[in-house]
Amino acid sequence: MDFKRLILGLAFGGILLSGCNDELSQVGPSIQPDGDRSFVYADTFQLEASTIKLDSVYARTVNGLLGQIYDPLYGNLKTDYICQFYCPENYKFAHEPIDGKVDSMAFFIMYDEGGYVGDSLAPMQAKIYQVTKPLARNYYTNMNPEDFCDLQTLIGEKTYTAYDLSIPDSIRNITDTSDPDYYTPNVRIRISTDIAQRFYDETVNNPSSFQNQEAFNKFFPGFYVTTGFGTGNILEVAQSSFFIYYKYKSTTEAGKDTIIHTREQFNVTKEVIQMNQIENGNIEQLLEPNEEFSYLRSPAGVCTKIVVPASAIKEKIGDRIINGLNFSMKAMPQEEWLYAFEAPDNVLLLPEDSVQSFFENNKIEDNVTSYLATFGEYATNTYSFGNISSLLQVHLENKPDEDLNLILLPVLRGTQNSSSSWGSSGKPYTTSITNYMKPSGVRLKKDKEAMQIVVLTSKYND
Incomplete structure (x- = not known):
């Protein structure tokens, strides 16, 4: 043979x-x-x-797309996403906020330098809604946000351009990631402080909500991130996170009282659900x-x-x-x-x-x-x-x-x-x-x- x-x-x-x-x-x-x-x-x-x-594709990923763009041949494309956040077991704040009050909350949409498609200077508006129902593990891109969110209550919004002209070249040119001024392109959206305060109060009054990921998801199902006005740009989102900012009392090495500014951070990770929505037109x-x-x-x-x-x-x-x-x-x-x-x-x-x-x-x-x-x-x-x-x-x-x-x-x-x-x-x-x-x-x-x-x-x- x-x-x-x-x-x-x-x-x-x-x-x-x-x-x-x-x-x-x-x-x-x-x-x-x-x-x-x-x-x-x-x-x-x-x-x-x-x-x-x-109509849809399977997209199990922590990365997302956000924006809208029109192509003369391939038509209109609009993208957004719903995300949960990872919570460590038995989580609690690292420090006690002064008088039990937090200062503010912000959601960050982070992307790589050049991590976008279309016009980098097209004005876009990001909008955030709170998820009100538990997410299903459906990773197809034809999900309907109305099944999970209250779209009548806006909790944050921000107008942005993919290339932020307010960031000087001296900052953009820093390549050392350990440098405190190292810049990661992002859209920072201020979230209602009431949500942040309710979050902290839950850690004190009902710590079982943070016992494990399942309990946390019931208490805090996540955010829906979409766009309002604007077209011409889509961000390739590398990471989504929210921060809760607060102050706490401490002492210096010399024994003097001082006030420290800090934050708690929650990220979208592969352990939780992110669902991407893709709408195609024309x-x-x-x-x-x-x-x-x-x-x-x-x-x-x-x-x-x-x-x-x-x-x-x-x-x-x-x-x-x-x-x-x-x-x-x-x-x-x-x-x-x-x-x-x-x-x-x-x-x-x-x-x-x-x-x-x-x-x-x-x-x-x-x-x-x-x-x-x-x-x-x-x-x-x-x-x-x-x-x-x-x-x-x-x-x-x-x-x-x-x-x-x-x-x-x-x-x-x-x-x-x-x-x-x-x-x-x-x-x-x-x-x-x-x-x-x-x-x-x-x-x-x-x-x-x-x-x-x-x-x-x-x-x-x-």
């Missing part, structure tokens, strides 16, 4: 060098016995591609019948569906062994208008009926039933998935009479460098795949030539 595989390998190399055709090729007649000849086939088939609506033009392009847009919005004629392939190849099926999608150049969306760096290809379980179970590509492609990794403006023949083979084994429906959608790939035998960093490998939450969009070619595939199969004449 090893000899046969060697001959087949040489045959496939010859086919790839000489071009694809549908004719049977007999391999090695001069060196193989008559009863042990191998045959290689190259059959051409036509795929179908279309753009379909993607995307009808992407869904219209189109012979030239299909579309990808994130977050949610639309994705590309690909139909592989599996039943016709099965009828054509019979019981031959599937050896090769290279697949790629050619992307068109990006639009050139101001703040045009960028193409997503990574896209995932997998069966339509496995999308939900893939993300909910935190899977990564296995190159059997799911494949990852990086934009332009092997060719300009191309997502190349390589040989996806295993995907077709698995489908034919389970559903030989049905066509194979695949979904292509943008993802965020987490990586880690592998170690080489020489001690240096090797090629990165995937550690996580999640739905891509950054605004992006790309047109993919779907004309007849772009949608042709060649299936390489083999058969032994035993």
Whole structure:
């Protein structure tokens, strides 16, 4: 059998060098016995591609998006989020506020330098509402804030721009994170002091509310963070936190009385729930019948569906062994208008009926039933998935009479460098795949030539 595989390998190399055709090729007649000849086939088939609506995506993350932006091609995108906060077990204030009174409370939306899409100077308004009902563990982006919040009671608001002109370059240029003046871009929103005082009073009068996370969530279900007026910018939120500020009495080393200003801090962490809401508008033009392009847009919005004629392939190849099926999608150049969306760096290809379980179970590509492609990794403006023949083979084994429906959608790939035998960093490998939450969009070619595939199969004449 090893000899046969060697001959087949040489045959496939010859086919790839000489071009694809549908004719049977007999391999090695001069060196193989008559009863042990191998045959290689190259059959051409036509795929179908279309753009379909993607109402929501699974987004279990502590990161969020906040804002609204309009793109002439990809339509309107509005984003906001609801979040809980992590509370240590048996929490209490580190110090006793003077006279049992706190001073103020503020909510912080923190993001990285350049962590936004759109016009950095577009005036935006952030608004905060208190969550009044326990959050359900639903991480899909079509949640309805009205199910959890009292939207008639505003507890904080702030007008901001993503690039804060009040911060001087001397502060922005500080790179030492231990420097007390180190600047992290943020939107600071003052919250009603009544909420902060009620929070402290609860720690004194009903400490069981802070016994564990479940008890804390019932007492303090969280915040809904959204926008009011303004469009043209979306923040990529890296961290959400609130601070309660107060003063307490202390003594100096010399024994003199002094007053210390301090704060208590609560953060959104992976242990608690954050739910992102994505609203898409004006995307009808992407869904219209189109012979030239299909579309990808994130977050949610639309994705590309690909139909592989599996039943016709099965009828054509019979019981031959599937050896090769290279697949790629050619992307068109990006639009050139101001703040045009960028193409997503990574896209995932997998069966339509496995999308939900893939993300909910935190899977990564296995190159059997799911494949990852990086934009332009092997060719300009191309997502190349390589040989996806295993995907077709698995489908034919389970559903030989049905066509194979695949979904292509943008993802965020987490990586880690592998170690080489020489001690240096090797090629990165995937550690996580999640739905891509950054605004992006790309047109993919779907004309007849772009949608042709060649299936390489083999058969032994035993």
